[in-house]
Amino acid sequence: MGGESRFLxxxxxxxxxxxxxxxxxxxxxxxxxxxxxxxxxxxxxxNDRLDLALVASTEPCAAAAVFTRNRVRAAxxxxxxxxxxxxxxxxxxxxxxxxxxxxxxxxGMTDAKTMGRLAEQGIGAPPGSVFVCSTGRIGRALPMxxxxxxxxxxxxxxxxxxxxxARAADAILTSDTCRKTVTVRFDYGGxxxxxxxxxxxxxxxxxxxxxxxxxxxxxxxxxxxxxQEMLSAGVAESYNAITVDGDMSTNDTVILLANGKxxxxxxxxxxxxxxxxxxxxxxxxxxxxxxxxxxxxxxxxVVEVLVTGATGAADAEKVAxxxxxxxxxxxxxxxxxxxxxxxxxxxxxxxxxxxxxxLDLYYNDVPVLAAGTPRRExxxxxxxxxxxxxxxxxxxxxxxxxxxxxxxxxLTEGYVAFNKTE
Amino acid sequence: MGGESRFLxxxxxxxxxxxxxxxxxxxxxxxxxxxxxxxxxxxxxxNDRLDLALVASTEPCAAAAVFTRNRVRAAxxxxxxxxxxxxxxxxxxxxxxxxxxxxxxxxGMTDAKTMGRLAEQGIGAPPGSVFVCSTGRIGRALPMxxxxxxxxxxxxxxxxxxxxxARAADAILTSDTCRKTVTVRFDYGGxxxxxxxxxxxxxxxxxxxxxxxxxxxxxxxxxxxxxQEMLSAGVAESYNAITVDGDMSTNDTVILLANGKxxxxxxxxxxxxxxxxxxxxxxxxxxxxxxxxxxxxxxxxVVEVLVTGATGAADAEKVAxxxxxxxxxxxxxxxxxxxxxxxxxxxxxxxxxxxxxxLDLYYNDVPVLAAGTPRRExxxxxxxxxxxxxxxxxxxxxxxxxxxxxxxxxLTEGYVAFNKTE
Numbered sequence: 001m002g003g004e005s006r007f008l009x010x011x012x013x014x015x016x017x018x019x020x021x022x023x024x025x026x027x028x029x030x031x032x033x034x035x036x037x038x039x040x041x042x043x044x045x046x047n048d049r050l051d052l053a054l055v056a057s058t059e060p061c062a063a064a065a066v067f068t069r070n071r072v073r074a075a076x077x078x079x080x081x082x083x084x085x086x087x088x089x090x091x092x093x094x095x096x097x098x099x100x101x102x103x104x105x106x107x108g109m110t111d112a113k114t115m116g117r118l119a120e121q122g123i124g125a126p127p128g129s130v131f132v133c134s135t136g137r138i139g140r141a142l143p144m145x146x147x148x149x150x151x152x153x154x155x156x157x158x159x160x161x162x163x164x165x166a167r168a169a170d171a172i173l174t175s176d177t178c179r180k181t182v183t184v185r186f187d188y189g190g191x192x193x194x195x196x197x198x199x200x201x202x203x204x205x206x207x208x209x210x211x212x213x214x215x216x217x218x219x220x221x222x223x224x225x226x227x228q229e230m231l232s233a234g235v236a237e238s239y240n241a242i243t244v245d246g247d248m249s250t251n252d253t254v255i256l257l258a259n260g261k262x263x264x265x266x267x268x269x270x271x272x273x274x275x276x277x278x279x280x281x282x283x284x285x286x287x288x289x290x291x292x293x294x295x296x297x298x299x300x301x302v303v304e305v306l307v308t309g310a311t312g313a314a315d316a317e318k319v320a321x322x323x324x325x326x327x328x329x330x331x332x333x334x335x336x337x338x339x340x341x342x343x344x345x346x347x348x349x350x351x352x353x354x355x356x357x358x359l360d361l362y363y364n365d366v367p368v369l370a371a372g373t374p375r376r377e378x379x380x381x382x383x384x385x386x387x388x389x390x391x392x393x394x395x396x397x398x399x400x401x402x403x404x405x406x407x408x409x410x411l412t413e414g415y416v417a418f419n420k421t422e
Numbered sequence: 423m424g425g426e427s428r429f430l431x432x433x434x435x436x437x438x439x440x441x442x443x444x445x446x447x448x449x450x451x452x453x454x455x456x457x458x459x460x461x462x463x464x465x466x467x468x469n470d471r472l473d474l475a476l477v478a479s480t481e482p483c484a485a486a487a488v489f490t491r492n493r494v495r496a497a498x499x500x501x502x503x504x505x506x507x508x509x510x511x512x513x514x515x516x517x518x519x520x521x522x523x524x525x526x527x528x529x530g531m532t533d534a535k536t537m538g539r540l541a542e543q544g545i546g547a548p549p550g551s552v553f554v555c556s557t558g559r560i561g562r563a564l565p566m567x568x569x570x571x572x573x574x575x576x577x578x579x580x581x582x583x584x585x586x587x588a589r590a591a592d593a594i595l596t597s598d599t600c601r602k603t604v605t606v607r608f609d610y611g612g613x614x615x616x617x618x619x620x621x622x623x624x625x626x627x628x629x630x631x632x633x634x635x636x637x638x639x640x641x642x643x644x645x646x647x648x649x650q651e652m653l654s655a656g657v658a659e660s661y662n663a664i665t666v667d668g669d670m671s672t673n674d675t676v677i678l679l680a681n682g683k684x685x686x687x688x689x690x691x692x693x694x695x696x697x698x699x700x701x702x703x704x705x706x707x708x709x710x711x712x713x714x715x716x717x718x719x720x721x722x723x724v725v726e727v728l729v730t731g732a733t734g735a736a737d738a739e740k741v742a743x744x745x746x747x748x749x750x751x752x753x754x755x756x757x758x759x760x761x762x763x764x765x766x767x768x769x770x771x772x773x774x775x776x777x778x779x780x781l782d783l784y785y786n787d788v789p790v791l792a793a794g795t796p797r798r799e800x801x802x803x804x805x806x807x808x809x810x811x812x813x814x815x816x817x818x819x820x821x822x823x824x825x826x827x828x829x830x831x832x833l834t835e836g837y838v839a840f841n842k843t844e
Contacts, residue, residue: 072770072778103766103778105795138763139796169733194808252766327749327833328841335842344525345672348494358495373527374561411749413835419750420757 008225015279019185025165026181026198029268030217032058033260036157038165041148044143044200050171052147054154055215056123060089061257064227065131066235068252075101075121076132077251083128087365088224091125093215093255094151096117096134096142097174097200102250103139112140122155127254133213133253136174137198169198172213175418176200176295182287184280188273193220193262195280201292212239214254216286220277221260226269230278231256238285242293242407243324256281260293293407298414299332302407304392309360312401315352317404319395322350324408325356335412338382347395354397362394371398437701440605444709447587448603448620452639454480455681458579459589462572464520464558466565472593474518475571476576477637478545482511483679486649488657489554497523497530499673501538502585505550510646513547515637515677516540516573517555518564519596519622521800525561526674533564540570544577555635557622591620594635597840598622598717604709606702610695613641615684617702623714626734634661636676636710642699643682648691652700653678660707662717664829665746667781678703685826715829718834723755724829726814731782732824737774739826741817744772746830755832762790769817776819784816793820 027033035055039048065084067077085092094115101108112132119130134142156297157164169179183196197216216261235254266273305324310316323329326346332339340361348356361369363385366378385391451457457477461470487506489499489777516537523530534554541552556564557569579586581660592600605618638653657676688695725748732738735779745751748768751799754761770778783791788800807813 070770071772071774071776072766072781095429100763101795103763103791103796138761138767153839165464250763250770327837331838331841332843334838337843339843341522341525341672344494345492345560350493350494352493354493359494369525372525374525411838413838415749415758416753416833416835416838419753421754421761 015283016278017186017276018283020283020287021183023161023179024181024183024196026169026183027055027163027196027215028160028162029183029196029218030194031219032259033217034158034164035161035168036154036159037165037169037171038150038153038157040146040153042096042143042146042150050167052094052150052154053168054092054119054122054151054158055095055168055217056092056158056252057217057257059259059261060091062088062222062224062227063090063258064224064231064256066232066254068250070250072103072250074134074251075104076112076115076134077253079109079112080131080133080255081092082129087128089127089129089142090131092119092123092256093131093257095135095172095213095215096147096150097172098136099134100136100138100251100407101134101141101142104141105133107116107141111144114144115147115151118151119155120149129386131255133251135172135213135251138250139396145198151412172198174200175297178295180288180291181293181358182284184283184294186276186280188264188276191262191264192201193264193280194218195220195277195284197211197288199288199292212292214239214285215253215264216256216281216284218256218258219262220258220311221265222277223267226266226274227256227258229269230281234282234285237291240411241405242289243321243409247398261281267379290309292409293409298412298418299409300389300412301410302390303333303410305406305408306392306394307397307401309396309398310404311353311400312402313404314402316402318350318352319347319397320406322346322406323393325410327411330409330411333386336387338363338379338386340382343393344369352397354399358369358398360396360398364392400405427613432508438519438555439608439698440702440705441782442705442709444603445601445602446603446605446618447584448591448605449639450582450584450587451476451605451618451639452616452757454681455533455639456480456580456586457590458581459574459591459766460575460579462568462575462839464565464568464572465688471796472589474572475515475590476516476544476573477512477592477639478514478580479679479681481640481681482509483681484512484644484646484649485512485680486646486653486678488654488676490512490672492672494525494672496556496673497526498537499675501534501625502553502555502675502677503532505553511551512553512679513551514541514545515553515555515679516596516811517594517635517637518569518572519594521556521559521562521564521739522558522560522673523556524561526568529563529672532691536566537569537573540573541577544573544750545695549774551610553677555673555675557635560672573621576689576797584587588727594605594620594622597719598624600717602710602717604706606705608698608702610686610698613684613686613709615686615688615699615702616640617642617699617706619706619713620711621710634674634714636661636707638676638678638703639680640678640679640704641684643684643687644680644699645689648688649678649680651691652703653744656704656707660711661714663827664711665743695795700820704799712829715831718831719720720834720840722811722834723832724812725755725832726812727815727828727830729819729823730816730825731818734824734828736824738824740772741819742828744768746828749833752831752833755808758808760785760801762804763779765815765817766791776820776821780820782818782820786814
């Protein structure tokens with residue numbers, strides 16, 4: 001992380017006022033939220049793996065959400081988008097793992113609606129007030145008898161306990177190796193505001209989100225448009241700035257529910273309270289995104305790719321993504337080989353405008369290329385740096401002010417073996 | 423290759439009049455060309471691997487060339503581009519493997535010029551008449567003492583024999599596992615015209631060419647602009663329509679030299695003779711591109727990705743490339759898993775405009791999705807198809823007339839292991 005402190009925008013002062021708890025119980029930390037996780041064998045493997053999660057708020061929530069930009073979208077994504085556009089008071093989320101309910105034709109939408117309706121009945125919420133999410137294998141119809149039994153059981157198990165918080169967070173995982181939760185709190189006017197979330201990641205992690213779900217709850221009250229602006233901005237610099245394999249899924253969804261239970265109400269996106277809430281939400285998204293990339297399928301390293309001096313942010317992003325998704329680069333990271341030639345070549349292939357004779361390249365803060373010329377005297381130091389589980393590759397194109405930061409992973413034989421079949 | 427005959431433009435009738443010899447001696451089949459391949463230990467490993475090739479024409483040649491669009495270009499690429507723009511009579515090519523002479527600062531251009539000058543002296547050709555190419559590891563200065571000795575030896579070994587043809591073709595290889603040559607002949611007005619080529623490929627095979635070199639010679643006489651138009655068109659549908667790992671190299675170069683020795687002269691790009699020559703050149707490029715992709719690093723399969731019915735050719739290409747470069751798709755090909763969900767998801771992520779509910783998808787000619795709905799009754803047949811070493815994935819977006827054909831490979835654990843270090 002050598003370059004981060006120097007090259008990222010300075011952290012807002014309010015960050016210091018946040019109480020951050022990683023690996024927390026998650027949504028059950030937020031007053032007014034109850035959750036549950038149950039096993040209903042959606043994978044039809046006869047085991048008792050948790051695979052269905054229910055999130056419920058006692059109070060009506062304002063909501064914001066960001067969905068995959070994949071043109072091939074799962075039925076629950078289409079349904080949840082529609083609900084978001086239509087409704088203004090939401091009571092929860094029902095989500096399953098093990099089956100994406102994508103490429104399932106007309107049956108897929110019927111099943112997604114059934115999931116939502118059963119969840120609403122279980123919670124005692126009005127129609128159209130519960131979001132629906134699915135993740136897992138594409139192209140198979142949901143085993144609806146199991147799903148229906150699972151939702152009924154989940155509704156009966158709802159609780160605000162850490163145990164159910166953990167069960168819900170586990171139920172949405174697929175090839176993840178660990179639970180992903182975080183809770184952030186701050187004080188305002190003598191009251192405490194809580195923002196907490198849970199997520200799943202693993203494969204297909206890339207732009208415009210991945211096979212990833214993130215559910216965030218808060219007891220702040222805020223108008224939906226303010227929540228949406230803050231969530232969208234946060235997604236751009238968290239979930240959309242990580243890559244494992246460059247694949248974008250059919251099901252990616254981030255949902256934010258705000259139930260107002262804290263008694264603290266935000267009216268607009270500016271001001272002290274807005275600043276605090278924005279930072280808290282940002283922290284939740286950053287921590288979850290970091291947990292997702294660090295748990296990428298069969299990875300051994302997380303590499304921060306920091307591009308500065310591009311003619312614009314778009315060019316900086318092109319360079320970062322071309323590097324972070326290059327098979328040759330990722331393979332060399334795995335091999336702990338400081339093959340900076342592949343980095344320079346990927347930058348050149350990205351389409352970004354720059355003069356190779358002005359390119360500066362660093363491993364952490366150690367120069368590799370200075371104005372396009374190798375600094376071979378540093379080679380022993382590069383070799384040390386790339387052996388770490390985490391390091392920074394920094395490119396300064398010296399062509400302008402554009403910058404982009406991407407968290408990427410290496411590529412291992414294990415990834416290929418793991419994804420040969422599903 | 424199920425779909426090819428039905429979905430590619432019909433082959434021109436002149437194709438039947440071509441005599442095609444794969445794995446030929448290559449350039450020495452073309453009257454007026456002499457070549458040689460020598461070992462000068464450019465890799466500095468103390469072995470006698472062939473690593474320097476020289477191509478020489480007894481007659482001055484008109485030339486055309488296509489170079490990498492990578493912004494980070496090797497010095498010899500910049501030099502050869504400059505020569506092409508300046509000269510009008512060329513006598514040959516000098517090329518080395520084992521060192522790309524890329525990211526080598528000012529020394530790189532000095533060394534590339536030295537290579538060219540020595541080759542010109544060795545051949546007895548005027549200054550600026552010999553192209554220079556390098557391929558191999560990036561970022562290390564060429565061991566010029568070895569290179570210079572090699573060029574002198576190569577000049578002394580020039581011959582029109584099949585043996586030297588093979589040695590030259592071997593000397594440009596890097597991680598290739600086999601020599602890549604082809605010769606095509608046709609008759610015109612009682613005379614025979616020959617077009618022959620040699621190439622190297624292996625890794626970094628993708629758009630805008632790969633770490634690939636292709637040198638093509640012909641005894642046709644033709645104006646340089648006509649040669650250039652024909653070569654550029656041929657590159658688009660051959661070398662630029664294959665992918666192994668999506669990486670574009672710093673050194674890619676295709677050079678065509680026409681020495682006129684056949685006594686057959688082409689004045690313009692239209693007409694019967696132009697049609698025959700265009701087809702012969704196309705065949706040489708197609709065969710070499712096919713050999714390159716089939717010899718991709720540690721691959722086990724070549725998959726033809728055929729996209730039709732896009733709103734335009736650009737959208738068809740986006741879909742084909744997103745599929746052909748998806749790690750999840752490529753891993754599933756390796757695993758012989760008919761995971762069409764990953765194909766549909768990649769298509770949706772490509773940015774191309776289409777309605778998923780109108781998407782038709784096939785393995786060879788067997789329907790997988792019909793108007794977006796799975797045809798599960800065919801599953802046993804899909805499983806058979808994806809076990810083959812070569813098969814076709816066809817997507818009809820049903821949105822327009824745009825089409826694109828890409829030859830892609832699978833991704834194996836072997837690729838990752840092979841590229842961990844260099």
